[in-house]
Structures are given as C-alpha cells and as structure tokens.
Amino acid sequence: GAVVSQHPSRVICKSGTSVKIECRSLDFQATTMFWYRQFPKQSLMLMATSNEGSKATYEQGVEKDKFLINHASLTLSTLTVTSAHPEDSSFYICSARVTGTNTEAFFGQGTRLTVV
Amino acid sequence: AQSVTQLDSQVPVFEEAPVELRCNYSSSVSVYLFWYVQYPNQGLQLLLKYLSGSTLVKGINGFEAEFNKSQTSFHLRKPSVHISDTAEYFCAVSEHDKIIFGKGTRLHILP
Numbered sequence: 244g245a246v247v248s249q250h251p252s253r254v255i256c257k258s259g260t261s262v263k264i265e266c267r268s269l270d271f272q273a274t275t276m277f278w279y280r281q282f283p284k285q286s287l288m289l290m291a292t293s294n295e296g297s298k299a300t301y302e303q304g305v306e307k308d309k310f311l312i313n314h315a316s317l318t319l320s321t322l323t324v325t326s327a328h329p330e331d332s333s334f335y336i337c338s339a340r341v342t343g344t345n346t347e348a349f350f351g352q353g354t355r356l357t358v359v
Numbered sequence: 360a361q362s363v364t365q366l367d368s369q370v371p372v373f374e375e376a377p378v379e380l381r382c383n384y385s386s387s388v389s390v391y392l393f394w395y396v397q398y399p400n401q402g403l404q405l406l407l408k409y410l411s412g413s414t415l416v417k418g419i420n421g422f423e424a425e426f427n428k429s430q431t432s433f434h435l436r437k438p439s440v441h442i443s444d445t446a447e448y449f450c451a452v453s454e455h456d457k458i459i460f461g462k463g464t465r466l467h468i469l470p
Contacts, residue, residue: 249402275456286449286462287403336402338458346391346410348458350402 245271247339249351256327256358264322264354266337272317273339277348278310281334293320317342327358361386361454365461372440373469380435380464382450391453392433394424396446397463403449409433420444442468 299312407418
C-alpha cells in the first residue's frame with residue numbers, strides 16, 4: 244500500500260522556538276495532504292488541508308500564523324509550529340491522498356511535540 | 360456537513376470472543392466509509408473501506424464491516440479477538456476533500 248513518512252517522530256523544543264514537521268508520500272503523488280492534531284485519548288482534529296502549489300485551507304479556530312503549512316511539491320508538505328508554547332504540545336499526524344482520488348487517506352506515523 | 364458517531368468510547372472483551380464496534384454517520388449523499396486502527400503513539404492504519412458494491416466489506420486482521428444505508432451504520436466486527444487487537448479504532452467518512460473522524464473506540468482485550 245501507499246506509504247506516508249512523517250519526520251521527526253518525536254521532538255522537544257523550548258518555548259518560543261519554531262518546529263518544522265515534514266510529511267512525505269514515498270511511493271505516490273499527493274496533491275492533497277491533511278494535518279491533524281490529536282490530544283490524549285481523543286480523536287483526530289483536522290487542522291488544515293494542504294494543497295500543492297496553493298495556500299492551505301485552515302479549519303475554523305486554527306491560527307494560520309501559528310501553524311504554517313507549505314506544500315511545495317507533490318510528495319512533501321510541512322507544518323511549522325511557530326513560537327511554540329506548552330499548550331501546543333500534542334500529537335500531530337499528517338495524511339495524504341493519491342492524486343485524483345477521493346477515497347482513503349494514508350497516514351504518517353505521527354509526531355509527538357513537547358514544548359518545555 | 361457529515362458527522363460520525365461512535366457511541367462506545369471503550370469496549371472491553373475477552374480474548375477469543377467476538378466484538379462489534381458501532382459507527383453511525385449522517386449524510387444525505389453517497390458516502391465513502393472507513394475504519395482505521397491506531398496503536399499507541401502511532402499513526403492510523405486503514406482496516407477496511409466501503410466505496411460501493413457489496414455492503415459486507417472484509418479488511419485486514421480478520422475484521423469486517425457492514426454498510427447499512429437504511430440505518431446509516433457501518434459497524435465493525437471480528438469473530439474472535441486477540442490481545443494484539445488492543446488499540447483505538449476510528450470510523451471515518453469522506454466528505455469531498457476531507458475525511459471526518461468519529462471520536463474513536465478503545466478496544467480493551469481481557470485475558
């Protein structure tokens with residue numbers, strides 16, 4: 244099946260710094276990628292939909308300037324958490340759909356962000 | 360907007376017993392439905408999907424699900440669970456360019 248690689252799997256950063264998380268589709272092209280946030284023992288909250296070559300579409304309540312998304316190629320999307328604070332600590336997961344499909348998405352392994 | 364309801368936040372079941380995880384969705388149009396599994400500190404893995412055709416869908420690890428349009432349900436079943444099935448299970452529906460998830464059901468296997 245299609246593989247999505249997310250890096251890093253874990254990151255600890257100091258409050259006020261920025262962190263970049265990468266999401267790559269390894270064996271397929273993905274025009275659309277999704278970024279989710281997951282709090283402990285809760286479901287996935289869609290943060291934004293990342294479209295190659297255009298601006299991301301953010302869900303209501305998600306700060307665009309806080310969570311910068313770049314989708315510069317058909318195989319790579321990045322999420323940058325800017326000026327991170329402890330409340331940004333969470334599990335972030337990306338997913339991608341094969342270009343031209345509207346069916347299942349394939350997920351990365353997630354990134355555990357801890358802001359200290 | 361579509362929504363997905365997983366009524367059970369946690370389901371305990373004895374090893375080798377059958378299990379059903381419930382999922383209901385709301386939609387006025389044709390839908391694509393999915394079940395994903397999440398093991399601790401990992402991403403999501405697709406168990407199975409319903410796109411069209413046969414309402415009984417078979418997936419990986421011995422799981423299956425039945426699409427019931429009249430009841431707007433897509434319940435997940437397994438005839439005999441194993442300790443390795445301990446995980447969080449998410450039902451999801453595809454809405455245009457998004458996938459909407461239910462709140463998840465934690466399957467707890469008892470020895």
